[in-house]
Amino acid sequence: MYWPKLPTATIREKVFEALNKNxxxxxxxxxxLPGTYLDQEQFYNFPFLKEAAFLSVLVNNPNHIGCHTYSDGEKYFSGTQQLEIDLLRMCAVEILGAEESSYDGYVAPxxxxxxxxxxxxxxxxxxxxKNAKADEIGVIFSEDAHYSVYKGSNLLGIHPIVVKVDHVTRQIILDDLKEKLEDAYNNGVRYLIVHLSMGTTIFGSVDSPTSFIKxxxxxxxxxxxxxxxxxxGFIYPFSAQNNELDxxxxxxxxxxIDGHKMLQSPYGTGVFLCRKSLIEYVQTKEASYVYGSDFTLCGSRSGANAISMWMILMTHGSDGWAQLIQQLINRTNxxxxxxxxxxxxxxxxxxMNIVTIDSDEISKDLAEKYYLVADNYLNPRWKKVVVMAHVNKELIDSFLIDLKKERNVAASF
Incomplete structure (x- = not known):
């Protein structure tokens, strides 16, 4: 796992070079083209944009429609598209263990x-x-998985299959998995999408693939x-000794993998990666006016989002990013x-840097004071702390002092 750390001036120079190729x-x-630069009544051509690489890309508004690892994209924005290709290589190869040129992907919203x-x-x-029918296809996942799995199964007309987890370990209950697999097969499901999590939203739990897939x-x-x-995706590969989910x-x-969580890039910076050529199964051939065709759900998308992620990774380099992650792990410890x-x-x-506290251990007022997120706001059983970049030791200490006071008062009654 390695990519270089570049000086700020070099990063700026490379972004402007890419922009000038557009x-x-x-x-x-x-x-x-059915697009143009951002509205100039609101987004003025300020002199400082000559030094602000990301903002300059944002104002110039390049469209990164398509999948540039699989086919040529819109030639009008080839400069910034090349930086997206470089970003995808860092994510797929350096962070997630793919072989060179063995993957496809794009920066999703x-x-x-x-x-x-x-x-x-x-x-x-x-x-x-396989000549499958949609109702013969299922997607199986743990009860802690993100709700987007339900969205997808609803949109695509496939069966959602939810597996219970142990409420202490947050790992799937193998007996329940076996029961759900039997039920799915007996009800006509013949093709399966296995959805595993590298850091669930509420618990930060990580699925173990071996027993699941077996x-x-x-x-x-x-x-x-x-x-x-x-x-x-931007923490576990750096903190775990053995990552089985890459x-x-x-x-x-x-x-x-999302940039707008751990990577601190703007919202709208997710990444989809898959093994080479699988993405051809979502080619929209009817998009015949798009150079290189389209393989994405969103279609048009801002090139600035990809540039922001590339800039952040190059600012830190792999060693610098690993150090930042270790700092967060230390604070969580x-x-x-x-x-x-x-x-x-x-x-x-x-x-992981998520600590999910039993709701019986903390009052509603204290949880609200520190903006802890509940697993279910109607009937909360858990409330989570996420140790992000802004969560310094002083903030942690403040929370701990308040929590200790609250527990001491409760113990006195």
């Missing part, structure tokens, strides 16, 4: 679309290659494995050590 709406005789993109791709594969093979010969690493595992066929001393019940994967 068509310029101000200087080129562009008549046919977020993890929800990327997860649905995977379901769409596999559904179409089963229909086109049982799947007992019932289904046709299946694909998708990994939702929307939250964990492309080094031959069972894994696609991965979602500090929080958990204090909770242990107080006897507070919580769940935490040791390689």
């Amino acid at each position: 068509l310029n709406y101000n200087t080129e005789p562009i008549l046919g 977020g993890g929800t679309e990327a997860n649905i993109q995977a379901q769409w791709m596999y559904r179409n594969y089963f229909i086109q290659e 049982l799947v093979k007992d019932y289904f010969k046709d299946y694909f494995v998708h990994v939702d690493a929307a939250f964990g 492309f080094k595992n031959p069972e894994v066929s696609s991965i979602t 500090y929080l958990c050590d204090a909770l242990d001393q107080m006897g507070v019940k919580y769940y935490r994967n040791p390689d």
Whole structure:
């Protein structure tokens, strides 16, 4: 896992070089494109834009429609598209263990679309290659998985199959998995999408693929494995000693990873990655006016989003990013050590920065003071702390002091 750290001036220079390779709406005789620069009544051509690389890309408004790892994209924006290709290589090869040129992907508006993109791709594969019907296809996932799985199954007309988890370990209950697989098969499901999580939204829990897939093979010969690493993708590969949920595992066929969570890029920066050529099953051939065709759910998308992620990764380099992640893990360890001393019940994967506290251990007022997120606002059983970049030791200490006071008062009655 390696990519270089570049000086700020070099990053800026490379972004402007890429931007200069794009068509310029101000200087080129562009008549046919249904797009232009951002509205100049609101987004002025300020002098500082000459130094602000990301904002300059945003104002110039390049469209990154298509999948540039699989086919040529719109030639009008080839400069910034090349930086997206470089970003995808860093994510797929350096972070998630793929071989060079063995993957396809694009920068999606977020993890929800990327997860649905995977379901769409596999559904179409089963229909086109196996003559499957939609109602013969299921997607199986743990009860802790992100709600986008439900969205995708609803949109695509495939069966959602939910597996219970142990409420202490947050791992799937194998007996329930076996029961759900049997039920699915007996009810006519013959093709399966296995949705595993690298860091669930509420708990930060990480699914163990080996036992899950072993049982799947007992019932289904046709299946694909998708990994939702929307939250964990920019932390778990750096903090875990052994990551079984990346492309080094031959069972894994696609991965979602979000920039607008751990990477601190703007919202709208998810990434979808899959093994080479699978993405052809979501080609929209009717998009005949799009150079290189389209393979994405969203269609048109801002090139600025991809540039923001590329800039952040190049600012830190792989070593610098690993150091930042270790700092977050250390702060999370500090929080958990204090909770242990107080006897507070919580769940935490040791390689993640999410600490989910039993709701009986903390008052509603204190949870609201520190904006803790509940698993269910109508009937909360858990409330989570996420140790993000802004969560420093002082903020953690403030929370711990308040929590200790609250528990001392409760103990006095």
